[in-house]
Structures are given as structure tokens and as C-alpha cells.
Amino acid sequence: DQQVKQNSPSLSVQEGRISILNCDYTNSMFDYFLWYKKYPAEGPTFLISISSIKDKNEDGRFTVFLNKSAKHLSLHIVPSQPGDSAVYFCADPWNYGGSQGNLIFGKGTKLSVKP
Amino acid sequence: EAGVAQSPRYKIIEKRQSVAFWCNPISGHATLYWYQQILGQGPKLLIQFQNNGVVDDSQLPKDRFSAERLKGVDSTLKIQPAKLEDSAVYLCASSLRLSGRETQYFGPGTRLLVL
Numbered sequence: 001d002q003q004v005k006q007n008s009p010s011l012s013v014q015e016g017r018i019s020i021l022n023c024d025y026t027n028s029m030f031d032y033f034l035w036y037k038k039y040p041a042e043g044p045t046f047l048i049s050i051s052s053i054k055d056k057n058e059d060g061r062f063t064v065f066l067n068k069s070a071k072h073l074s075l076h077i078v079p080s081q082p083g084d085s086a087v088y089f090c091a092d093p094w095n096y097g098g099s100q101g102n103l104i105f106g107k108g109t110k111l112s113v114k115p
Numbered sequence: 116e117a118g119v120a121q122s123p124r125y126k127i128i129e130k131r132q133s134v135a136f137w138c139n140p141i142s143g144h145a146t147l148y149w150y151q152q153i154l155g156q157g158p159k160l161l162i163q164f165q166n167n168g169v170v171d172d173s174q175l176p177k178d179r180f181s182a183e184r185l186k187g188v189d190s191t192l193k194i195q196p197a198k199l200e201d202s203a204v205y206l207c208a209s210s211l212r213l214s215g216r217e218t219q220y221f222g223p224g225t226r227l228l229v230l
Contacts, residue, residue, distance in 0.1 A: 105157025
């Protein structure tokens with residue numbers, strides 16, 4: 001059973017509009033999550049994190065929201081730019097399914113931002 | 116600062132052959148990870164080292180996969196013999212220390228195709 005779920009394999013958005021990527025989770029020890037971004041032929045790169053003491057974390061155009069009661073988090077990108085086109089993964093580094101630091105990744109959502 | 120280096124970038128082998136991947140982490144990073152990413156999935160941890168000791172290898176298919184980090188710096192991952200289902204991208208990552216809060220930095224990966 002997947003401990004981190006990204007149910008939308010792809011998302012297409014017009015440049016300048018908002019992109020919303022969603023993630024659901026189970027069995028998280030500390031409700032602390034990471035978003036990684038991956039371009040083709042490159043490794044994932046860390047984007048933004050959220051911890052359970054906050055329900056929101058903002059970094060420039062990127063904002064992550066955490067709803068602990070619903071076990072749901074979302075990444076908002078505003079405004080979206082063509083360079084944001086990539087695969088986005090949410091990950092849990094403290095899941096009961098793995099050891100500390102063992103990132104449990106979702107399957108990813110491929111974002112396409114059209115000019 | 117140099118990133119995580121991996122080689123080779125691509126490898127094609129026939130089933131039952133052997134293959135080895137090499138990883139050089141970021142200088143000073145104590146923790147090293149090998150992940151396997153199958154097409155359409157998120158990366159999955161195979162093995163995690165703290166310096167030259169294994170922290171977690173619970174998901175490593177030990178009948179065919181082996182990994183070592185002899186001097187606590189570089190690491191090699193070997194598959195012997197390879198199966199068709201081993202076709203994947205093998206990602207190496209490193210972090211400064213072992214903690215769920217530490218950012219993991221990924222290399223570009225080695226794309227393996229087993230025919």
C-alpha cells in the first residue's frame with residue numbers, strides 16, 4: 001500500500017496561472033514533508049518543505065499547504081512559468097515504512113506549463 | 116560546490132550479465148543513499164550508508180545486488196546477475212548527516228536497460 005500518493009500523473013497549466021499539485025499520505029511519523037522537482041536526465045532537486053508546526057510554508061512563487069486532519073498536502077506555484085515544467089514528487093523522510101532519511105516518494109506529477 | 120557525481124550515465128546489458136555503478140558524494144557528506152527509480156514510479160531506497168556503515172538495506176535484493184562504501188566516501192552498487200526488471204534509473208544521493216530534516220542532494224543517475 002502506498003504511503004505517499006500523488007493521484008494525478010500529469011497536469012497542464014497555462015503560463016501565468018496557478019499550478020496546484022496534490023499529495024496524500026499515511027503512516028507519517030512527524031507530518032514533515034518535502035517536495036522535489038525533477039527535470040529529464042537529471043536527479044531530483046529539493047524544492048520546499050513543510051513541518052507539522054505550520055500549515056503553510058512559502059518560498060517565492062512556491063507555497064506548500066499541509067492539512068494534517070485530512071493527511072493531505074499541496075504545492076501551489078503562482079505564477080507558473082514554462083521553466084517550471086518538470087516532474088514534482090512529494091516525499092516523507094520519516095515514515096513508518098522506512099528508516100529515518102529513507103525518503104518515501106509519491107509517483108510524481110508531471111507538470112507542463114504552456115506559453 | 117561540486118554536486119553528486121555518478122557514472123556511467125547510461126548502460127545497456129543483457130540479462131544475466133553483471134553491472135556496476137559508481138557514486139562520488141558531495142565532499143563532507145556522511146550519509147549516502149542509493150535509490151532505484153522504475154519508469155512511472157518515484158525513487159525507492161535500496162541502501163543507506165552512514166560513513167562506511169550500512170544503516171538500512173532492507174529493500175536491497177541481496178541475492179543479486181550488493182553495495183559498498185569502503186572508505187566512507189565513494190560508493191559502488193553492483194548487480195549480478197541482472198534481470199529484465201532491473202531496468203531503471205539508479206540514483207545516488209548524499210546528505211551532510213543522517214536526519215530526516217537534512218536535504219538530500221541527488222546525482223544525475225545511471226539509466227540501466229537490461230535486454
